Structures are given as C-alpha cells and as structure tokens.
Amino acid sequence: MRKSSILVVDDEKFYRSSLQRILARVGHDVSQAADAGEALAMVAQSHFDLVVTDMQMPGVDGLQLVAEIHGLRPDLPCIIVTGFGSPESSVEALRAGAFWYLEKPFEQKSLDVIRSLVEQAIEHGRLKAENRNLQGELRFRYRFDSVVGTSAPLRELLALVMRVAATDSTALITGESGTGKELVARAIHFNSERAERPLVTVNCGAIPEELLESELFGHVKGAFTSAMSHREGRFSAAHSGTIFLDEIGDMSPNLQVKLLRVLQDRSFEPVGSSETISVDARVIAATNQDLEKAMEEGRFRADLFYRLNVVPIQVPALRERREDIPQLVEHFLAVLAHERGSELGPMSDEALEVLCGYDWPGNIRELENLIERLTVLGGKGRIEASDLPASPFRSQTPRPSSMRLPSEGLSLRAEVEQLERDLITQALEHTQGNKNRAAKLLGLNRTTLFEKIEKIKKKGLSEPA
Ligand SMILES: Nc1ncnc2c1ncn2[C@@H]1O[C@H](COP(=O)(O)OP(=O)(O)OP(=O)(O)O)[C@@H](O)[C@H]1O
Numbered sequence: 001m002r003k004s005s006i007l008v009v010d011d012e013k014f015y016r017s018s019l020q021r022i023l024a025r026v027g028h029d030v031s032q033a034a035d036a037g038e039a040l041a042m043v044a045q046s047h048f049d050l051v052v053t054d055m056q057m058p059g060v061d062g063l064q065l066v067a068e069i070h071g072l073r074p075d076l077p078c079i080i081v082t083g084f085g086s087p088e089s090s091v092e093a094l095r096a097g098a099f100w101y102l103e104k105p106f107e108q109k110s111l112d113v114i115r116s117l118v119e120q121a122i123e124h125g126r127l128k129a130e131n132r133n134l135q136g137e138l139r140f141r142y143r144f145d146s147v148v149g150t151s152a153p154l155r156e157l158l159a160l161v162m163r164v165a166a167t168d169s170t171a172l173i174t175g176e177s178g179t180g181k182e183l184v185a186r187a188i189h190f191n192s193e194r195a196e197r198p199l200v201t202v203n204c205g206a207i208p209e210e211l212l213e214s215e216l217f218g219h220v221k222g223a224f225t226s227a228m229s230h231r232e233g234r235f236s237a238a239h240s241g242t243i244f245l246d247e248i249g250d251m252s253p254n255l256q257v258k259l260l261r262v263l264q265d266r267s268f269e270p271v272g273s274s275e276t277i278s279v280d281a282r283v284i285a286a287t288n289q290d291l292e293k294a295m296e297e298g299r300f301r302a303d304l305f306y307r308l309n310v311v312p313i314q315v316p317a318l319r320e321r322r323e324d325i326p327q328l329v330e331h332f333l334a335v336l337a338h339e340r341g342s343e344l345g346p347m348s349d350e351a352l353e354v355l356c357g358y359d360w361p362g363n364i365r366e367l368e369n370l371i372e373r374l375t376v377l378g379g380k381g382r383i384e385a386s387d388l389p390a391s392p393f394r395s396q397t398p399r400p401s402s403m404r405l406p407s408e409g410l411s412l413r414a415e416v417e418q419l420e421r422d423l424i425t426q427a428l429e430h431t432q433g434n435k436n437r438a439a440k441l442l443g444l445n446r447t448t449l450f451e452k453i454e455k456i457k458k459k460g461l462s463e464p465a
C-alpha cells in the first residue's frame with residue numbers, strides 16, 4: 001500500500017505524539033493538529049487520506065469535528081479515539097459518521113491491529129470517492145441530454161466540457177451573448193467532483209462596483225456606512241464548490257487585483273477586516289467581451305487573464321452550427337408544451353428553412369425568445385413561415401410607413417390585421433404577457449385589447465395573413 005497521509009488531532013501533546021509515532025511506524029506520513037479549528041484549516045488546505053481525532057477536546061469535540069470535516073470532504077474517513085471502557089462513546093462515534101473508533105490506551109494494542117484498521121479506513125474512503133466519481137459520470141451522461149444539438153462544433157464543445165469537468169482547473173468561457181455560456185459553466189460544475197457542493201453564480205456586470213467587493217468577499221460590521229452587520233461573501237458561500245463569475249469583463253481594475261490574489265493564494269480579506277480567510281472554490285469565469293482587446297486597451301489585467309484562461313472554452317455562435325436549429329426549435333416547443341400547456345408546433349419545413357437562413361445575433365436565447373413569442377397569443381398547431389414575425393424574418397414585408405400600394409392592389413383588412421397582430425404580440429412580449437400594461441402601451445383600454453386578442457386567437461396564429 002502506498003504511503004498515506006494521516007492527520008492526528010488531540011489537544012494533549014502526549015497522545016498526539018504517541019499516535020504519530022505508532023502510525024509512522026506502520027509506514028504513514030503523519031501531521032498533527034491541537035484542536036478542531038486547526039484540523040479543519042489543514043483539511044481545507046491539504047490532502048489527507050485519514051483523520052484520527054480524539055473524542056474529548058475543549059471547544060469543538062471530536063464528534064462535531066467529524067461532522068464538519070465531512071461538510072468539507074465528504075469522503076475523508078475519520079477514526080475517533082474514545083476513552084477506555086465507554087461503549088456509549090463508540091456508538092456515538094459511529095453515529096457521528098466516523099469509520100470506526102479506537103479505544104484508549106492504544107499504546108498497548110498490537111501494531112497489526114492498528115495497521116489493519118487504518119488501512120481499512122483509507123480503503124473505504126478511496127472506494128467512496130471512486131463511487132462518487134462513477135455516479136458523477138452517470139449524472140454527466142444524463143445531464144448531457146439537456147444540452148441540445150449534434151453538430152460537430154457542439155460535440156467538440158461537449159467533449160471539452162467533459163475533460164474540464166474531470167479536472168479542478170480554472171476555466172474561462174467566451175462566446176457571443178446567448179450562446180450558452182452559463183449552461184456550459186453549469187455542465188462543468190454538475191459533472192465535476194464538486195457537483196454535490198454549492199455552485200454560486202455572481203453576475204459581475206449587474207452589481208454596482210461599490211457593492212461587488214463586499215458581495216464577493218463579505219464585510220464586517222461597520223466596514224462602510226450601510227454595513228449594519230457582518231455579511232458572508234459569495235466566495236465563502238462557494239467554499240468546497242464552484243464560483244461562476246459571469247460578465248468578468250465588466251469587473252473594475254481595483255477588483256481585478258483582489259480576484260487575482262484569490263486565484264494565486266486561495267485567500268482573501270473581507271471588506272473592513274484584516275483577517276485572512278482561506279477558500280477552496282473552483283473558479284469558472286465567462287464573458288462575451290474580447291478580453292485580449294480589453295487587455296490591449298488596459299481595461300483588463302494581463303496577469304488575471306492568464307490566471308483565468310487556464311482552460312479556454314469558446315462557445316460557438318448559433319450561425320456556426322445551423323444544423324442544430326431544428327432540434328433546438330423542437331426542444332423549446334416541447335418545453336413550452338410541458339411548462340405552459342402550449343399546443344403550438346411542429347414547425348413547417350418552410351419556416352425552419354427561414355430560421356436556418358437567419359444569422360441569429362442573439363444566438364440561442366434569441367431563438368428561445370422567438371418560440372416563446374409565437375406561443376404568447378396561444379396559437380395552435382403547425383407553424384408556417386407566414387407566422388414568423390415580419391421583422392426580421394419577412395423583411396420583404398414593407399414597414400407601414402414605407403408601404404407602397406402594389407400595382408395589383410392588396411387587402412387593406414388583411415394588412416391592417418397583420419400589423420395589429422404584430423404590434424399586440426410585441427406589446428405582450430414587452431410586458432411579459434401583462435395585458436393591462438400591454439393595453440397601455442397600445443393606447444387601448446383593457447376590454448378592447450382582450451377582444452382583439454380573442455379575435456386573433458379564434459382566427460389562429462397559423463392562418464396566413
Ligand atoms: N445547446 C443548448 N441546448 C438547449 N438550450 C440551450 C443550449 N444552449 C443555450 N441554451 C439556452 O439558451 C439560453 C441562453 O443560454 P445562456 O444563458 O447559457 O447563454 P449566455 O451565453 O450565458 O448568454 P449571455 O451572454 O446573454 O449571458 C438559456 O435559456 C439556455 O438554457
């Protein structure tokens with residue numbers, strides 16, 4: 001068996017040292033901690049194969065320590081040293097999640113007994129970790145299904161995601177807006193060894209600069225005028241899990257320095273405090289900005305860029321993988337059918353062709369919004385090309401202001417109905433379906449808008465204009 005590293009925790013130096021001697025004699029690397037706090041800090045910072053802790057210690061006792069260790073490292077086996085002739089405490093030890101207990105005085109136990117106990121505990125931890133990995137792999141395959149698409153660029157992306165998920169490296173996800181950067185970040189976390197631990201997302205672009213620092217690192221009471229009490233930061237919340245820093249390109253230079261420090265030292269100080277906090281959080285960052293350009297312009301620190309860009313992940317734009325469009329349409333229609341009972345769909349080949357020919361500057365989010373927009377009015381059945389919104393899909397339809405009467409004439413009623421339908425749909429979309437606000441936007445009273453919607457519904461969305 002390879003040399004394992006064992007942490008021995010006891011407030012009494014005599015017992016610590018004698019355990020250390022015994023364990024070293026059976027061939028392991030042994031470190032010591034004098035109390036639970038020290039032990040936890042060591043477990044957070046280094047790798048151990050086993051913890052052997054005394055049960056009775058002032059402050060946090062061995063039972064509680066084991067629970068806290070398992071919060072941090074669920075697979076790390078622990079052995080609790082109990083007092084002589086106290087069967088209740090051995091039961092308590094096992095209940096607290098210890099692998100086994102070791103009764104004092106252990107000096108009189110044969111070395112073979114201790115060696116075998118230690119080896120069994122370490123093997124148990126190894127199997128637990130392995131089992132978790134296998135489960136993670138299963139989950140990975142399962143969750144893979146929620147990422148729709150089979151195009152070559154998407155398959156490449158997913159293969160990369162799989163490789164990155166198996167490591168603990170920092171990753172930088174880039175791509176245009178709406179391409180699925182957040183989805184990729186989630187896929188990495190949920191398929192990593194940290195899947196059972198928290199995934200904390202911080203949108204660096206959405207939080208005002210003055211607040212972002214305390215949001216990330218926390219603050220102490222009185223750190224600034226509105227800091228009425230102590231607050232834990234998002235980095236602490238992400239401890240043992242993953243922190244996803246979205247829109248990293250928007251972070252101010254001042255904060256970029258602090259983030260660099262966390263990536264380098266894995267530690268930080270809350271705002272207004274001089275206490276250094278260690279953190280074990282995997283960092284995944286994303287941006288739709290060109291960070292290399294931002295570096296040239298001095299808006300983004302090069303040292304931070306290289307720290308983040310350990311594994312670069314470029315999410316392709318939708319127009320680079322148009323083959324995925326039909327599947328995505330089907331997926332979003334199915335989601336809306338499931339979530340809102342929509343009876344819209346499927347989409348005609350002609351309509352799909354229009355969508356596949358479009359450039360999608362807003363990428364998958366734009367496609368998702370389109371499908372949602374088509375269901376807002378409760379349309380049913382097949383979606384024809386003529387059901388697609390005039391802008392941007394039927395640009396041949398002139399805008400009313402510039403509309404010229406074709407020489408063969410037109411149906412004024414049909415044109416006006418079409419315009420009305422488009423504007424009502426837009427208003428409902430704008431107000432997330434709130435009919436009162438939509439009516440206001442259109443300068444109509446509620447009842448009139450209701451009547452118009454009913455009329456449109458009756459005619460059905462799929463009926464060509
Ligand atoms: N391959 C995919 N399959 C299914 N849904 C997807 C896929 N990619 C993205 N989506 C969906 O598209 C939407 C946009 O994705 P996401 O929020 O991850 O993009 P983003 O790149 O973070 O966008 P932004 O730059 O605007 O923040 C989400 O609703 C997401 O679930």
Ligand SMILES: [Mg+2]
Binds near residue numbers: 181182246
């Ligand atoms: Mg995003």
